Amino acid sequence: MASIRDHLQTLSDTFGAMRVLQRAGALDFKKPREVVKAVKRNETVGAPAAIVMHGADEYPDAPALTDERGTLTFAELDQQSNALANELLAAGVAPGSVIGVLARDHRGLITALNGAGRAGLRLAMMNTGFGQTQFTEVAAREKIAAMLYDEEFADIVDGLPTGLPRYLSWVDGQRPVPEGVKVLDDVVTNGDTSTPPEPESWAGLVILTSGTTGLPKGAQRGKVSPFTSALLLDRIPIPERGTMVIVSPVFHSTGFALWGVGTALGNKSVLMRRFDAEKTLAAIADNRADMLVAVPTMLHRMVALGPDVIKKYDLSSLKIIVIAGSALSPTLSEAVQDAFGDVLYNLYGSTEVAVASVATPSELRQAPGTVGRAPVSSHLALFDDKDQRITENGVRGRLFVKNGAPFEGYTDGRQKQVIDGYMSTGDMARFDESGLMFIEGRDDDMIVSGGENVYPLEVENLLAEHPHVADVAVVGVEDDEFGTRLRAFIVRSEGADPQIEDLKQHVKTNLARYKVPRDVVFVDDLPRNPTGKLVRRLLPTGPLT
Template structure:
């Protein structure tokens, strides 16, 4: 591994990695080295308009009539998506927005969100992708912090807009039946219908975009990206078999990094992207079958809800075309990994990364059979290292350490001015993990989730994975609560499986049989559901308020 103290070796190493990435992108179909004119044009557009807009432009030139997007309103071709993006970009500029200013978008997964993303790049606007799970105070604080100058939003969020200045331009991206358009607001469809469908003049510099972190421990932070190298796509296609000119159903919210990155790569490969505004497990199966989808992108919670339908319901949809399931966004339990492969076959891929570091590792089906729950190995352009509390490199297997990642997607620092710890070019993910004897990475838990109980360090994920193996446990989260004797005691919050009536003492005995005594929860609390954010992550602070 080259050191940053050896600049020449580092440059040579990086050049070699970039060359391998270019070859891999060609093999996957993201670029075509036999048509250097098209490849160079796409690269230039990427530097000016950003990846989302430039990818749509590229496919619209070579396959204009190919389906680009399907939602509740029907299908848009790449030509239609390209021209409507131009029209919206010109309309936004005509409203007085200028290149470099920030526009926010608060929308569920549908064409309005995709058009907003693409149009912002063409207009040179920085787009802040807002979380659909925001409460009004959070929404107002984030919009002010990000310096938002216009808001594109679905009509269901009209009440949140009351928290913003009334002078702020508002564009409705989706109008639900029965909803009225607020006074002074514009409707995206009308702007497109009256806008100029030709590409606006290129901005002096790309606007970029800001994706918010999940905000499981507080107010979501903004992670900006101004320029993203075209090589970044290799982090996904290196270890995940994306279809080419096929169909991808993205159930993960596109406003977050998992859905966003898979949409960009899927679009670069000329796929039809299927979106639904709300997730429903059986409707997802119906859409997969109806569109003969090759790939599903989801968070583990969604996958669990699909499996809860049972094998008979799943088989009813005959998903013979489904070759890839990619999950990310929260921990994939070993039990869920094994059960998914038993039902769907060798199609599951587990993506590990973050908004800040990009894709750190991907587990392929053979990895998940060998070590269910693993996050696999780093793809091309990513490197993973473990460090101890004294910032010393850990290379031994089965020895836990803090997970750090060196990535081709540089993190620019949070929009509030903070940054993450970096060691020799590697950035922390905030997780604790270890490598097994096969060199596969396993995540043991969040560094800030560690619970000190009776002087012992406990990571909840180990207990959660164990309890998830029980047939009577549908979901579980383990937290620490204050205790006068131990300082902190363990509490397991359990959602039982339908029809099951587990006993709290039996659950404790099960943990005691399989793990150390200090890892046995002192409390077992049964609830109807775990509080989760829009990206599927458990809100542990809400559990502590129970």
């Protein structure tokens, strides 16, 4: 009986996704030959390459991307991707091999995404925050057979085996090009731009997890259904043939997914190698951008510019801001919409489960900080510590997700826990009486202090409301009396001088006494990875001096 129910749910999800894709303009089911062509390309060269190939067919002269070196049309990006694919094959990189890319957001990274698929190679997108040791370990684990990297990361890739084909994906001109290393610009300018032989099947993609608790794991995907786009398009009205400014890293799942779906709709992507709050405002204004893709810490810095700076730029074209990657505090949720209008969409998901839920602007006004509701084909469930389903509103539980974006396991062979087809996210969550979901923190972040359970995110969100607090992190540290006590790390607001007792009283007034941090430490900045996630293991938990 369960299999019949699952089959009916799959049919319902498929038809629901088809309606969303038709409505959004992503697929036209009145033209079945085009749909079949898109599906076949997806299966052989992968979604990134198929998307650009479609754009080159349909609107070759339309802009595909803009970076600090100018604009590439869909036809130009298509030809350059072919040139890279042919170069890799000529260099002896066998189809099915894994190549790596360590690059910031620019044309080189997008060319690598496309060229790898066309050559039948699996691409591992490396984190620009890597140190040399971490990079070398991940590269060895993923069995990298060729490497593309930006010049600034030359020292990091030094540990790769001698003789491995290497390509500079971006050249700043700060150092000579090493002997035996080719420059991607030369490859795409002088190389063979003809369409390479079509692979039998897409070799897949490896997107690394955030690595906030240790060495980043490789989440592999060898199949991406075109219907996966519906997870985004169902709740986010991504425009057609518009412009997106993407400052969230494309090497991570959010930036990658929004780039892919937006490009499939013919949008131009404006990419920036390094985030700068005011330059992002300028990019939106100069390009008349419809959409911004960012992470919460970036929006925090944009809001902190203040109304006098923000109003210098014409942001009237901006209709959508999509954020993901780390928790959105209620305070920041309200501040963003007050500054830029009701245009904020809070996307919740992960590298493993893809898109789980999305909060719309009206939902964020109703319940600031919520992650909203599940889009079409996504299904959410809470389970307790005994793996029993939780159905009551307001009860915290472990969040599990089931949707149409299959996760094939980590490249080291490990898997996430699965219950009744639902995969663990590693997060705690609850639903309110109207069905909106709230993330309560990581299930392994829970602190037991004096026999009471405390989730740091609740305390962090409350402290973030204090006008003298610009950023905050709360962790547990050992305590002889209570077992564990709370320690808060506070980044002061500009010009503010908060007093420790005032901050403690702020928590005591709003939460139970055992949730008041015993320690308050002022710091200049908090350790966050490129997607804005707090790296708690880098915060000092030893005795205070």
